[in-house]
Amino acid sequence: MGDIKSARELAMEKIEKLGEPSDEERLKWKYVPEGEKLAARYIKIGCNLVDELSQYEEKVKQCIIEGAGEILIRNIDLPKSDLAKRNNKKAMEGLKVIKSNKVDVENVYSKIRRLFNHYMEQGEQQRKQAYASLKIEFEAKIQQAV
Incomplete structure (x- = not known):
């Protein structure tokens, strides 16, 4: 052993x-x-x-x-x-x-900027839609309670 x-x-x-x-x-x-x-x-x-x-x-x-x-x-x-x-x-x-390699870095940055712009535009639109639907739902519940 x-x-x-x-x-x-x-x-x-x-x-x-x-x-x-x-x-x-x-x-x-x-x-x-x-x-x-x-x-x-x-x-x-x-x-x-x-x-x-x-x-x-x-x-x-x-x-x-x-x-x-x-x-x-x-x-x-x-x-x-x-x-x-x-x-x-x-x-x-x-x-x-x-x-x-500045050129490659700038190419990546342009893709990142596009992604960020999409996030800002679409994200803002979706936040507004979610807020509007939440507001309508909340108003309906308040009406039912009254």
Whole structure:
């Protein structure tokens, strides 16, 4: 019969199988969160992304762009309010600054804008219809109660 191993021993065996992390992985672990913080600062206070990114060497800059891009993309949401519209615009401008292929980014943005416009037009119409039907239903119930 074999020995029963502790959870720690099993975990250590799995870690040994993984091997040492590469330099690229170490850079990502360190600088992707820095990129996320940079994107948050950009959204909140409007720091200059170009100036901030110019402080880093190319390998590090790619990790920071990766982290910032994730946060900026997460900040794009349906334009339910003026605040959401401003956040969308800010996030989309930031992505355009950090991404190298501006044409592809603009193509995606045109599709997003079309989707947002459809949401605003059709959504407003549906909200008005729902409000009108609710109002009629409520008035009918009040008439019955009186």
